[in-house]
Structure formats: C-alpha cells, structure tokens
Amino acid sequence: MEYQNLTCEIQENIAIITLQRPKALNALNQAILTELNHVFSEHLSREIRCVVLTGSEKAFVAGADIKEMDSMTPIQSRYFARSGQLIFQTIENFHAPVIAAVNGYALGGGCELALACDIRLASQKAKFGQPEVNLGIIPGFGGTQRLTRTVGPGKARELIYTGNTINAEEAHRIGLANAVHAPEELMPETMKMAETIAAKAPLAVSLCKKAINMGTNMDISRAIEFEADLFAESFATNDRKEGIEAFVQKRKANFVGK
Template sequence: MREFNNLIYIVEDQVAVITINRPKFLNALNSEVLHELSEAIDEIEKDATIRAVVLTGAGEKAFVAGADISEMHQKNKPEGRDFSFYGNSIFSRLEKLQQPVIAAVNGFALGGGCELALACDIRIASNRAKFGQPEVGLGIMAGFGGSQRLPRLVGSGIAKGLLYTGDMVTAERAYEIGLVNLVVDPSEVLEEAMTMAKKIAAKSPIGVQYTKKAINEGLDMDIESAISLESDLFGSLFSTEDQKEGMSAFLEKRPPVFKGK
C-alpha cells in the first residue's frame, strides 16, 4: 500500500480511506499535503476495485483546520494566485472522481478544511465539529472553492453571511442549512462514513458513477439540457452487464453481484 508523510491511505472492502495525518498542526493544508492528496487521488483513479472513498482527519480536534498560514503569510500576488489555483485543481479532481467521496468530519473544518469537505459528495459530522470560512479575518477570501461551492450547496444568502462574517457554525446548524448530511457522536463519525461507503460499494459501480456525473454536470446546465444528459446516461446503462445482472437478480429474488461492467 502506498505510504505518505502526511496522509494515511488504506483500502478496505472496496473503500479507499484517506486520513490527513498532521494532528499536531490540526491537519492544516500546506503544499506538501496538497501534493500528497493529489497522489492519493492518482492511486484511486488507477484502482478499478475502489467503489467509494472516505476522507477524514487524524485526531479528535480537527478534520482540517485550514490552509497553513505559516506557509501563506509571505506570499505575493502571483504566488497567492498560484497557491489558490493549485489547491482548487486538486479539490476539483477530488470532486470529479468517479467514486462518491464521503467526508468524515471529526472536528474543525475551517477555511481550506471546509472547502475540502465541500468538494466531497457527502459530509458526515461529529456533533463537536465546527464549520466556517474565516478568511476575511485574515485579509483574504476563500481560495479553494468556498465562494463557489458553498452558495451552490446552501444558497447564496446563507453562504454570503458565512463568507462575509467569517463566523463558525456548529454541526447542528450545518445540518440545518444543508451543509452536512448527518450529525453523530464523535466516536461514530468514521463508522457511519464507512457504513455508507460500503453500502454504496455494494451497488452498481457504473450506476453510481453515472448518477454522480448526471448530478455534477447537470447542476451547471439548464433543466432541458440536464434532462437530456440524464436520458443519455440512463440509456447507456442498458448496454452494461450490471443492468442485466441487477434486473435479473430482482426478478429472481436474489442479491445482485455487480462487476462494474
């Protein structure tokens, strides 16, 4: 299994688990962490057996407390743009993975950490987790997609309130506004994420992948184009072994065995 300096990467029951492992620094994102996250995504893209991904942070205090300010504070304008572009490119790769990605948010998800969670498909949070985009208090703004993904997820009004004030919200409030899917006790966060990931892994990989594609691409289209995309993807699935197996299993009253073909 691939080893990293700042990440723990394992594959269990067709689920890849990425743990950002800098608990001393509250798992803050620096260039090295981002580079290793990109390499972990490479590993997932090369492994056809992986059907879902779980992303979490080491320790009990933080998922990711933000980007590493000690690395950022001396950057000039071109360097700041390059850092934002680099982080955004990696988060976009995560968002566009064929497999669903579940964020298991075990503590602070602030700044780049909140943006990392936003790039995932689903967010399961500890009841002690806190979310926020505090960048305006540092004289900057969200730079890893927060100004774009947050409004798309919770609506522009709520997003603007969070982005303009830099306020943190509790896990319960994050659930109320649609930022997270589920809030559980701290001891259950990773377990719940793995349970959901394994449930997804048991379904048709192609069906799940096409569903993700339809949602992600359809959100940027007008409704007529999005419906046309859905119909095209739906039709394509009827040429797959998974469709034949899934429907045959249903009619034969047995569990399906999907091969992702």
C-alpha cells in the first residue's frame, strides 16, 4: 500500500511513523485511519521492537476531520466510531511498545490516539483535550474509557464534561504525559527511550505489554494468575537463557527475539 497521509521509516528495529496532513493539522479522516490500520496490521513485521508515532509540523493530531463528519448520519457516525476504535485497538495491542511523541495539538481523536499508545512524551508546546462536547458530540474513539483508566474518573470527567484543553505540564502532572521535553529535544529523547526498549528482550517486553493490557481488565486474582502464565511462557524462550547467562557472566545480553 502506498501511503498518502503518513510516512514510515525503519531504523534497525524501530519504526518511526509520522502523520502527514499538515494543512488539516493531521486530522483523522477515513483515509488516514485506513493507512494507520494498514501500517500496524500489515506493514510492520514482528522484527520491530518499538514504534514511535508523531505528527508533522505543529500538530500531533488536532482531532477527527470535522468536515468529513458534518454530513454523517447517526448510522454512518457509528461505523466511523467503531472503525476508529478497532484501529486504535490494533495499535494498543501491537506486539511492541508504541511511544507517542506528542509534538503539538493532541485534541479529540488525537488525544484518543495518544491514549492508545503505551507511552506519551510531550513537547512543551503540546496541548491535550477532549473538546467534543463543544460540537454537541462525545469522544468516539475510546476517549471516555482510556482517559478514565489513565488519569482516573474524576479528572477524566472534568476534561470531557468541560471540553477544556490543558498544556503539557498539566498533562504530565495528572499522568496523561510521561514526560515533557523542549520541542527540539522531543524526538531525540523519544528515540533514546525507543532504543532503550529495543535493546531489551523483545519477547519479554511483548509479554509485559500483554500482561498489563489484559490484566487491567481482570480482577486482581485472575490478573496475577495470568501474570504467572506469562512468566512461565517467558521461561520457554532462548532470550531468557541468554539474559540469565549474560547476567552471570557479567556481559551485555544479545537478545534475538526467540
């Protein structure tokens, strides 16, 4: 598939995806959602150990494409919401961690896209918010659910009910952003984290992600049992043998993802 609305660059085992609709502030329409789905479900191989997702110019994603939504019927809008939700679930469940490098506006669908990522690093210029109530609609790409799970129900209700936009520092304070960096340092710092993750045992990292994602929706008794199952699964890998041998021999481990 030839991408018109994003670029995907592979640096060794790290993928860098940049959304490229700058004139629309990278707003999410059906075309860009289709390309996002393809790049995560078809284009990226199991060899990828970390993904960096960012936006071009001054926006991460400024929201869903309002012009495209304007003529939607309720039935069409439900299809649009479910399409976005399923694509964001594909990103959320991707085998490797996904880091959102939030370089600017992350509003509406943009905030929801960032929430579907494992980690959010923000530029000092970043803005976050779920302003859908200003348009007479509600978040439709998972925002009511992921924002609540990320920052807690009280703060999520405040942001969603008021439609207020917050800056990067406030996003960091409430746990929506993991860290805040100067604009010129955002991508170098993001790549530094991506390289750190990519150097670890990829199967173990993937199992950790699976344990967190699935265990969060279980009661604690079932979740820790599930963790034990995945712990045992990690012991069946060559990477586990390599990691322990490297530790004992006081050398750097060479993980190959097997």
